Amino acid sequence: MIWREYHEQTKHSRESLRRNRHFLDWANMPDPFRHYDGAPVIDLPASPAVPETLRAARDGAEFFSSLLFHSAAISAAKLVPSTGYRYALRVNPSSGNLHPTEFHFSARGVAGWPDGHYHYRPSSHMAEHRATGPFPLEGIEAPVVFVLTSIAWREAWKYQSRAYRYCCHDIGHARESLAMAAREMGCSVRVEDSFDDDAIAAGLRLHSDEWPMLLVALSGGAIPLEPREHSGPAAWTPGEANELSPIRVPYPWIDRVHEAAKAPRTQFSAAPVKASEGIALPEPARCERPFAESVRGRRSALDFMGGARPISLAQLSALLASTALGAQGRLELYLYAHRVTGLEPGVYRFTPGSRRLDLVKTGDQQVMAAALSLGQQLAGNCCVAFSMIARLGPSDRDYRIAHFEAGATGQRLYVTAERLGLRATGIGAFFDDEVHRYLGIDPDAGRQVIYHFAIGYPVHDPRLEA
Numbered sequence: 001m002i003w004r005e006y007h008e009q010t011k012h013s014r015e016s017l018r019r020n021r022h023f024l025d026w027a028n029m030p031d032p033f034r035h036y037d038g039a040p041v042i043d044l045p046a047s048p049a050v051p052e053t054l055r056a057a058r059d060g061a062e063f064f065s066s067l068l069f070h071s072a073a074i075s076a077a078k079l080v081p082s083t084g085y086r087y088a089l090r091v092n093p094s095s096g097n098l099h100p101t102e103f104h105f106s107a108r109g110v111a112g113w114p115d116g117h118y119h120y121r122p123s124s125h126m127a128e129h130r131a132t133g134p135f136p137l138e139g140i141e142a143p144v145v146f147v148l149t150s151i152a153w154r155e156a157w158k159y160q161s162r163a164y165r166y167c168c169h170d171i172g173h174a175r176e177s178l179a180m181a182a183r184e185m186g187c188s189v190r191v192e193d194s195f196d197d198d199a200i201a202a203g204l205r206l207h208s209d210e211w212p213m214l215l216v217a218l219s220g221g222a223i224p225l226e227p228r229e230h231s232g233p234a235a236w237t238p239g240e241a242n243e244l245s246p247i248r249v250p251y252p253w254i255d256r257v258h259e260a261a262k263a264p265r266t267q268f269s270a271a272p273v274k275a276s277e278g279i280a281l282p283e284p285a286r287c288e289r290p291f292a293e294s295v296r297g298r299r300s301a302l303d304f305m306g307g308a309r310p311i312s313l314a315q316l317s318a319l320l321a322s323t324a325l326g327a328q329g330r331l332e333l334y335l336y337a338h339r340v341t342g343l344e345p346g347v348y349r350f351t352p353g354s355r356r357l358d359l360v361k362t363g364d365q366q367v368m369a370a371a372l373s374l375g376q377q378l379a380g381n382c383c384v385a386f387s388m389i390a391r392l393g394p395s396d397r398d399y400r401i402a403h404f405e406a407g408a409t410g411q412r413l414y415v416t417a418e419r420l421g422l423r424a425t426g427i428g429a430f431f432d433d434e435v436h437r438y439l440g441i442d443p444d445a446g447r448q449v450i451y452h453f454a455i456g457y458p459v460h461d462p463r464l465e466a
């Protein structure tokens, strides 16, 4: 078991921040976009249909365009006024906007779309055609299979060894972004987190800086199918992966924890959550804003308004319902309720399954929530902040999967917040031990804080361009 050591090494504490001598080497910043130079590309049509109305796509180009436009494409830009530097933002969020996640996919029998293996190029909304013929993903029978990969160096460039945690969160966000768009199109979604990592990496001819993390198989719904003759073995096109920076700085802790996480997962059996007698949540508020508009318009709030304006308990209920956390799941949520109508300010524990809140601490939590989130004010200015607590076993693969779950939960919260007229921000930076102490969580009993989150009314972000 490596994860405990890795987690310990990558904790934030006042001491670790004081000791850190890291600075950002802009000349060596990894390119946020991977390209396979020389690979043939398929242009995906601009302005595709919205997923909620697309019931049967005409062809593969229409299907993949709508799916990726609403899950992984560029959706806005930010301008840094002092330097004039403009950078792209995407539908799926990413810690530090560094985007370690790449979307690869294989297609079989999709109408008007050659069988083969593809890489999505978000910078121009195109599919790079890397191989023709079937791609062997053992045991997965689906016309479309995504392979989500991480380039940890992109994230480590800024966040050093802690970056592996963020890569896993980002994979969870990306997976749920993809799954939500696919479900809107009526597709079935199957997530596969157990596979032979090295075999997939070799089968996909991935660059050594890129690691497969999660498979997502799609079938049914709007995917247009046509009968196909069995094609021969895969034939690779000439594309070569671009080098992302002049030097790749090694982070041995990331390599160690990733290597350990390649081992098969164990059967996860979290103790069931105790039934709660706490405050019953009302019917969830209706999500009025349409799906496509919400995911394309989703942004992280730079900060929140503070002040007195609350969210309603029904809105909180909708947010919590959207997390779809079951009583047997890996995650529990602790809420720092600052301004929710009908709820005394305090810390509450959300009991998944029962849809109730248990009071843990009373009193104003604004200063404490911000302090625990590495002093980031947005955790105090929001209406409600969250600590996501994972129940972890000895398996290193489970450690990685728990971070995927936290990211996926965050993605549902992001999109539901937008649909309710609110805004959210994921928070990967927090003082680990202090959160445990404050909430009374015993890490030795296999519980760890792995993600923070904030939701409320955003301040204007002057850098943002639509």
Ligand SMILES: Cc1cc2nc3c(=O)[nH]c(=O)nc-3n(C[C@H](O)[C@H](O)[C@H](O)COP(=O)(O)O)c2cc1C
Residues within 6 Å of the ligand: 089, 090, 091, 092, 093, 094, 095, 096, 097, 166, 169, 170, 173, 298, 299, 300, 301, 302, 376, 425, 426, 427, 428, 429
């Ligand atoms: C895993 C994760 C951790 C994040 N941590 C922080 C954080 O600690 N503080 C913060 O202000 N934003 C944080 N963010 C928000 C990102 O900075 C934001 O997603 C990114 O800049 C892209 O902007 P967008 O979400 O508007 O696309 C985090 C996002 C993710 C996905």
